[in-house]
Amino acid sequence: MNQPDSEFREKVYSYVAQIPKGRVMTYGQLAALAGHPYAARVVGGIAHWGNPELPWQRVVKKSGSLAEGYPGGLSGHKQVLEAEGVEVSDDYRVDVERLLWWPPTPGQNSLL
DNA sequence: CGAGTGACCGCAA
């Protein structure tokens, strides 16, 4: 089986992989969902060295600004997001208030 | 087990 990857990383991978196109999530949010609301830095580390197949481009900061260190720089990140349908301002910021996405919360929906 | 690092977050000046 796989290596004993930390549950934290497993969750982060899972959530990031489920972010729908045109939506974004924040590092602190992913960290909180993974079980540690203050481990946003860890999420950043995972984003840098984690599975490159995942859409990390949809992961932004809490302030809405794009992350630093993305291959291609902010300009590259911006263009990728725009290609996904996310509006990015010239200041490399996205409307988190509007595009922020949360995973399906159980119990809220009557459909199991 | 200790120290350093990091695609962050929040607060103070």
Next chain:
DNA sequence: ATTGCGGCCACTC
């Protein structure tokens, strides 16, 4: 608005 500092957690040496 920007800059500086601490903190939190996982990973590596």
